[in-house]
Amino acid sequence: MVRTRIGCDSLRSKVMSAQDAASLIKSGTTVGMSGFTGSGYPKTVPLALAARIEAEHAKGNPFRLRVWTGASTGPELDGALAKADGIEFRLPYNSDPIAREKINRGEMEYFDMHLSQVAPMAWQGFLGPLDTAVVEVSGILPDGSLIPSSSVGNNKTWLDRADKVILEVNRWQNSQLEGMHDIYYGTALPPHRVPIPLVKPDDRIGETVFRCDPAKIVAIVETDAPDRNLPFSKPDDVAHAIAGHLLEFYSHEVAKGRLPASLLPIQSGVGNIANAVLTGLVDGPFENMTAYTEVIQDGMLDLIDSGKLRMASATAFSLSPDAADRLNTDMGRYRDKMILRPQEISNHPELIRRLGCIAMNGLIEADIYGNVNSTHIMGSRIQNGIGGSGDFARNAYVSIFMTPSTAKGGKISAIVPQASHVDHINQDVQVLVTEQGLADLRGLSPKQRARLIIETCAHPDYRPALADYFDRALKHSYGLQSPSLLNEALSWHQRYIETGSMRA
């Protein structure tokens, strides 16, 4: 028999089925769901809600919601609700393929936000009221406080702001998560904001649990379901080459005295390039490292196992099934080296700048001046969203963007004459790395950057065309601070749309 995770007697009367809980959510309302990079999202209420929406639609009744989350969730949430055509408006991040397709067909409005700003903007009020919070927790304590799950995201804010609260208590989550979280309750709206008292990634500045007014809790659903932990594809040669360039850069900066020997807190996006970098650090010369980042992925566990990573602070896990097993099997050992915080804290500009994070993020394309497009394929089709990349890139000690130099088997160049959409302006892109090489753009003017990016980062197949574009722009541009040929600047993207390749 499984012991219940609901330790608070007075709340047990709220236990009901996912269907009953879903019936408490009305069409046209705003729902704040838990979930960040596929962990800690509710697993059953959204599915029941999607079924209900489909049934209403079949009867000819409109039923759509405004859905807020931490970041990406799982197929049981974004996938199911999008498939049911149940999402009218979505913020702040999505990576679900069904929802993405709806957005790119113009059938769902999507407000793609800086992840640090979601909670404060929800408090500001202009996003409208939050009717219902649907939050996965890993348990409820006797005093009614809530043990967070495998992500924290915006849950504190949803619980505080929502008129009513639906909880999913997921016994699949490791019971030893209790105590790992650090929920900071010191935020406020201006003019009442004060310094956030965190000076190193190890600092605990809050509480281990969420507070929640029990009177607002309208339903509790007990679940036993895993997070969307996706199998992990091994880093390929390109990823290893990128990681190699980066490790060389770090060693060079340490040798120059521009980085401490233990580096500075690492922020790393997810994916196989990020994992290759983390794995590379396992064999690197840097000891006593820390991470101050959004998510803890497989490579972070390796770094902890190696004894080189002292502390990883994040807002969520994003693990492969194997790594999730590793973590769950040995949680007692890992938990002292990890802290999960609200995303407004994990991504806070104040803290990122104070700590001096080394930010490493991926991209879709960069232009020759180092402006980066992280979100829109060919300038108009959203891939995922800006996520936390802007929070980190602008405030980092060193802001690094990394990418293979080509995509789609060489038909797309990651380096283009002009970015078709800009998420990170050249001032926020200090180092650009591809498997071809690493361009240290710090302190360079646009023209100096262009020469270095073309020579160092572009794929040899595209280098001559980029150099030719830049040379002609130097002759014919309206101004020569950031030379451009407006008739050609976006022609590579247009050619890709028309022919399936950027090659001339």
Next chain:
Amino acid sequence: MVRTRIGCDSLRSKVMSAQDAASLIKSGTTVGMSGFTGSGYPKTVPLALAARIEAEHAKGNPFRLRVWTGASTGPELDGALAKADGIEFRLPYNSDPIAREKINRGEMEYFDMHLSQVAPMAWQGFLGPLDTAVVEVSGILPDGSLIPSSSVGNNKTWLDRADKVILEVNRWQNSQLEGMHDIYYGTALPPHRVPIPLVKPDDRIGETVFRCDPAKIVAIVETDAPDRNLPFSKPDDVAHAIAGHLLEFYSHEVAKGRLPASLLPIQSGVGNIANAVLTGLVDGPFENMTAYTEVIQDGMLDLIDSGKLRMASATAFSLSPDAADRLNTDMGRYRDKMILRPQEISNHPELIRRLGCIAMNGLIEADIYGNVNSTHIMGSRIQNGIGGSGDFARNAYVSIFMTPSTAKGGKISAIVPQASHVDHINQDVQVLVTEQGLADLRGLSPKQRARLIIETCAHPDYRPALADYFDRALKHSYGLQSPSLLNEALSWHQRYIETGSMRA
């Protein structure tokens, strides 16, 4: 007889002519000059240096420098040095017309930076060593500490980082400036950074003077010269209309409970629209206001006189000659309501977000999705630079951009299908105002933003063409998150270059 401003006996032996001081600066070196928005820059050493450079060039000898400042300076500095072809590399901001022309002809490398990042990046080391600081001060105290002038900018950092220091002691500056400044000495490189203990614009967290190792002071030049205070052009109808829309917005937000009755600390760019807004606030309903901004311009004095502005915190003055006279005549009264700080503090993301500034900045163009170009005319020709707009826009409580809807007598539309260069991504542009109206873009998806911007902000002469572009993009775009027609997106700019007008 004028009493000397050099109160420290041991430093008097360093007094020399501007020519002798300029002779201490070597070709190929980096010079950190004082100066921010035309105030507090050295007036005589740069002129003497320019003469020396011209003489060397006449003899066929190369002589060029790397020049760092706070922000814009005056014709005696940027103008003279650029005219002499003496600047090889310039950061972080320029508004001098001669230097601008050199840059846009490709004859001077220009690194246009976020103003908050200049000092920390200088400490990071990748910008290279700083050989000489040339700093205007308003006096030297008996203990050798330096009374700052009419701007603070990066002077603390230049004095700390430079190998040698040249001071201009300008007796034109009001002696009552003493005590108005707040020089924070608590900055450090990570991992040693700590919270900056400022929670309201009135807070003093530092010292009133600069420290400077007397052994580094190689020259002192006594001057008596005014700042580049430019006559002030009265706000026109367009500026008043923009100000009117903004004041209505503020009242609406206060009524909704989304802004306090005293608003939040105001950040305001310079120029006649900004002054119109400040003047509008004189007659508005808001009391006990504060400003946390880069510069104190004419309108701020009016607001102080009206009793409605309690405190203005900035890094520099930017006044008309009349307003400078007003300030100097009545400094005793104004000085308790003003604080000048280093630009890394006036523009610090930590403080801007904590205080919740209301940011108001100008622009060159915005696209229909609200991406803003603040720097590059037709995508390639630099106007001034990004300055502090990125520091404020990303971290503000409300980030407002304002512009007349057209320029060049209607030949340029400030609203275009796609920005030809992006300095502020749509996430950082929350309110867009032209004389046509105010678009509150907060919480809207890209397509929702586009409809509102076209309807509300675009000039009627350009509105049909923008609506037509957007409608066709909705039909033919590759993706529909931010619909675009790549063949047309930059065609308005190309047409302007070819025909002198964006009109079809």
